[in-house]
Amino acid sequence: KAGVTQTPRYLIKTRGQQVTLSCSPISGHRSVSWYQQTPGQGLQFLFEYFSETQRNKGNFPGRFSGRQFSNSRSEMNVSTLELGDSALYLCASSLTSGDSYNEQFFGPGTRLTVL
Amino acid sequence: DQQVKQNSPSLSVQEGRISILNCDYTNSMFDYFLWYKKYPAEGPTFLISISSIKDKNEDGRFTVFLNKSAKHLSLHIVPSQPGDSAVYFCAARARDSNYQLIWGAGTKLIIKP
Numbered sequence: 763k764a765g766v767t768q769t770p771r772y773l774i775k776t777r778g779q780q781v782t783l784s785c786s787p788i789s790g791h792r793s794v795s796w797y798q799q800t801p802g803q804g805l806q807f808l809f810e811y812f813s814e815t816q817r818n819k820g821n822f823p824g825r826f827s828g829r830q831f832s833n834s835r836s837e838m839n840v841s842t843l844e845l846g847d848s849a850l851y852l853c854a855s856s857l858t859s860g861d862s863y864n865e866q867f868f869g870p871g872t873r874l875t876v877l
Numbered sequence: 878d879q880q881v882k883q884n885s886p887s888l889s890v891q892e893g894r895i896s897i898l899n900c901d902y903t904n905s906m907f908d909y910f911l912w913y914k915k916y917p918a919e920g921p922t923f924l925i926s927i928s929s930i931k932d933k934n935e936d937g938r939f940t941v942f943l944n945k946s947a948k949h950l951s952l953h954i955v956p957s958q959p960g961d962s963a964v965y966f967c968a969a970r971a972r973d974s975n976y977q978l979i980w981g982a983g984t985k986l987i988i989k990p
Contacts, residue, residue: 766920770986772901802886804966804982805921852920866978868913868920 764789766855766869774875775796780841783872787834792815795866796828796835808851811836812858828870840874849877880904881969883981891989895953898984903948904963907969907979912941912952913984921941924965925952954986962988 767786787794794807795818796810807820811830828838836857840847850873854866882901888897892961900910913921927934927941927950933943940953954961967981 795978802982804881804883805968805980807977807979810977818977820977854920865923868922870918870920 766853766867768851768853768869770872771870772873772875774877776877777843777845778840779843781843781874782839783798783851783853783874785836785838785853785855785869786816787836787853788867791855791857791863791867792834793856794830794834795854795856796836796838796863797852797854798822799852799871800848805852807868808838845876848874850874879982880907880971881979881981882965883965883967883984885984886982887916887985887987889989890957892959893956894987896952896957896961896988898952898954898965898967898986900950900952900981901948902908902950902969904969904971904973904979905948906973908972909970910941910943910950911968911970911978912939913966914966915966921966957986957988959988959990962986 769784793812795810797805799805810818814830825841830836850871852871854868856866880903882931911926912924912982914924915921923940925936942944943950964985966977
């Protein structure tokens with residue numbers, strides 16, 4: 763069974779640009795969550811999508827957005843990039859969402875560098 | 878306001894000895910706690926979890942202890958092996974935040990030969 767895949771793995775952008783990251787969950791998984799990881803900050807939750815609907819949202823500005831397609835693949839977009847957006851962006855998939863806990867499986871991440 | 882805290886950024890342990898990683902939390906609405914392990918250039922992988930109704934869960938060399946009165950949990954690895962060198966994240970599930978996972982900052986564990 764293929765794991766969670768994220769593309770691209772590395773990305774360099776300049777301030778003011780926008781970027782789109784892609785995540786393909788494990789086959790059959792319907793929930794996709796996105797996290798931002800910066801040194802010393804752990805994983806900061808961005809949002810979760812389940813069956814094409816945003817189910818949960820973290821405390822990030824509106825420049826960060828996402829969507830999920832009918833095949834459960836998800837994209838996140840960051841507009842008007844700032845230097846502080848440089849981070850590792852992780853995607854995690856799970857079977858379901860909510861109070862029936864299902865283990866989250868993570869992709870390798872996309873390393874975004876904003877110059 | 879960090880609801881989940883891992884106060885030790887790094888920990889160095891001799892191979893064969895016990896590694897103890899600690900995690901403190903503030904939200905009494907957390908109902909599930911998890912430990913994930915992360916190697917460089919890879920995403921975190923699930924290690925072990927514990928429900929808030931239990932105080933101990935064991936899986937092979939890994940044991941997680943939960944002390945609800947102290948709002949503290951710990952991960953014990955016995956015996957520690959070189960492959961255990963990684964960053965360990967503590968995470969907690971929040972009933973009052975739509976079951977969102979709240980993560981600690983991580984502890985880098987280094988196993989010395």
